[in-house]
Amino acid sequence: MSTPIHRSLKPSTYCALRGEVMRAAVELSDEQLIDLTEALHGMMRLRRPGRPISDPDGWVAPETRVF
Template sequence: MHHPTDRCLDAEHFSALKAEVLRAAVELSDEQLSDLTDALHVVHRFRRPGRPIRHPDGWVTDELRSFA
């Protein structure tokens, strides 16, 4: 069974993702940056022990719709 905590990007892909997020962040409005930050914090809190995410992909898909 695959658990969210088993996920890991390789170092090269993570570095590229982080660089792109930081590059894009300077172009976001304050509201967009807060939305993105809040979304990442929610995912982090859900990954704490005792707080499993049953359908994380569905949550992320719903959350991304708010960036329109």
């Protein structure tokens, strides 16, 4: 199993990014907001164990269903 990659923005950078996203979200259509939300959720799925974002196959290989 691979070691997780540590990712983090400086708190001040994250705060500015979050503020800008929230400001822009007011202007988005429902469809645009859903698209952005789904894109962020997709990034979370690619970070699951065994599907690291750095693995190019993670972008195209189907996700296994394990319940």
